[in-house]
Amino acid sequence: MMQRSALRAKRKPWLMEQLDMCSTRALSILALIVLYALIITFIDSLTYSGKIALFAFLSAMTLWVATKIPAGLVATGILVFVILMKASTPELLYASLSEEVVWLMIGSFMIGEAVKRSGLAERFSRMVLRSGRSVLSRFTSILLLSAFFIPSTSGRAALSMPMMKQIRFSFSQKENEALAIMAPVIILMSTSAALIGAGSHVIGVGLLETAVGETISFVQWLVWSVPFTVTITFLSFYMMKWRLWPKKEAHEEKISIEETGSEPLSEKEKKTAWLVGIIVAAWMTESLHGYELGFTTIVGALLFMLPRYGVMTWKQGVQSVSWNLILFVAAAAALGTLLVTSGVVEWLDREIMGILGVFTQMPEWLIVIVILLVTTTSHLYITSHTTRAIVFIPSLILFGQAIDGDVSSIVFLSLIGMNYCVTFPVSSKALLLFYEEGDLSYEAKDLLKMSLYLLPLYIAVMLLFYFTYWSWTGLSI
Known part of the structure; x- marks a missing residue:
């Protein structure tokens, strides 16, 4: 009896400590979500639907990364919240499948x-x-x-x-x-290895042809992309292995x-x-x-x-x-669609391109860094690869013309930059396929941690290639 009492006495502080940790985390997450609501409320250029969509998206990301609540439950619950708030119709939920x-x-x-x-x-x-x-x-x-x-x-x-x-x-x-x-x-x-490697490549080159009459041929894409792709693929492999x-x-x-x-x-x-x-x-x-x-x-x-x-x-x-995974993907895809239809993506595009206008008189190296920062992080708020190309490429073409630069080079750099989408499970369909998939699954927080290493690596390799191999082969803005 004495031993059992002693064991209970030892367990109680540990249990209380765990409960305190859970309470602290829950309060932190709640405070962050409330902060989202307060900040978004004061964005006058967003419509009511846009504000709810942006709030829902940020809240979902936070819950996926910071909690162990099933991802499908979070995604579906967020969609239901959006509909209850009259920011969309129930068809958003039905059409998700x-x-x-x-x-x-x-x-x-x-x-x-x-x-x-x-x-x-x-x-x-x-x-x-x-x-x-x-x-x-x-x-x-x-x-x-x-x-x-x-x-x-x-x-x-x-x-x-x-x-x-x-x-x-x-x-x-x-x-x-x-x-x-x-x-x-x-x-x-x-x-990035081939022009057919992603639909966004074809769309981006098509927009380039329509806007300025220039193009990037299949062979030219291979010349520029293959050495970079082999390098970043194996560097990423060794980084992840480490x-x-x-x-x-x-x-x-x-x-x-x-x-x-x-x-x-x-x-x-x-x-x-x-x-x-x-x-x-x-x-x-x-x-x-x-x-x-x-x-x-x-x-x-x-x-x-x-x-x-x-x-x-x-x-x-x-x-x-x-x-379980199918329902999560359906709800997450619907959430991404909502960002487009509610005007959030258009608002982000407008704000970002307004910022880019400041850099028209900046040195070349700074312009390249800004383009890479914008494109490699675009997956954080536009989950569809194709949508990223449709939204950003026309604006980046105009930006290239404004600085009197080589538009083809800017489009290529932008498309390669947009190919980085390794932060959240919803950032790519390939990531979604492995998320919560039985014995072959991962946690969103582990992917986020890995992205903190891979994103700087990706940008650094792109910069290295821009000022060496790509410049030697005729790619320059």
Whole structure:
């Protein structure tokens, strides 16, 4: 009895300490949200809907990073708050499930399950895991090369998912948590490799042609982008490995498994390989057939579930979908759309471009730094990659003309800068795909911490390339 009483006496201070810590954190978060409300109230240039949308967005970001409340609950709750405040209609909530990214992810989960059930994912993962070079280095190289063939970060993330689900069995839980951040970040860092690496590239170059009659050819883009992309991708890889990978559990260099590559493909594996090839071809030729990525992904998923001809049943496909993640993505995408429709993005664009006007008489190095700071941080308030290009490129073209600069160089630098979107899960569809995804998931605060290292690194490498390699090859504002 005396021992139990002593134990209770020891536990009570610890328990009280934990409660005090929780109370302090909750009060801090509440104070920050109240501060958002007070500041936004005095922004006269925003409409009522815009103020509510901006407040909702900032509050959601804070809750995602600072609390353990399920991300889907936060996103859906914020949407409901916006509707209750009459800043939007209930259609905002209903239409959230009609976003292309939602159906892209549903199809991606189904295709990933088919690849797994066919045995192809296990075969491919064994090839990657064979002894030799670092598993992580090889995996990074594969993700980097995929940017030249698959014109979508979402598509590359979807293809990498089944392989990662097999690789994860060779790593510890902490290593898998690191891998869940490393994979999508590598995919995003390698986006700049090719002109088809992101839709925003094509849109930006198209706006350049329309505005001033200039362009950036496919080959010219490769000349400028490939050395930079390879450099930033592997620097990011080593930075993440240094900061995220558990030091005491770093055994990935020693992984060795039995040889299985010589075994012939089974009928299921052959069928799956053909279907995946067709889906990738459909993704690559979107501009020819006109069907969006989400639609072609769903068509591919259905082919895998056809009775007698598919590799899995409809029930198995539906059960493979992470509906928790789907609801979060739908609500988060709707929140991003609200920022555009309520005028918040237009207001931000106007304010930022007004600030840029001050720098028209500044030295070249300062102008470059300002452009990079604006574009690399644009993902913090405009979650859609495509929307960032549509909003910022026309204004940056006008800015380039105002300083009598090389507009093509400014557009290229801006598009490369906008490719950095590694701060919050909603900053990219590739990040969303891995967020809260079962055994391969990460926490928003860990991604934010990693961004504090990667953002300065990204800007520093861009500056280094601008004043060396890019200047030597004719890129100069």
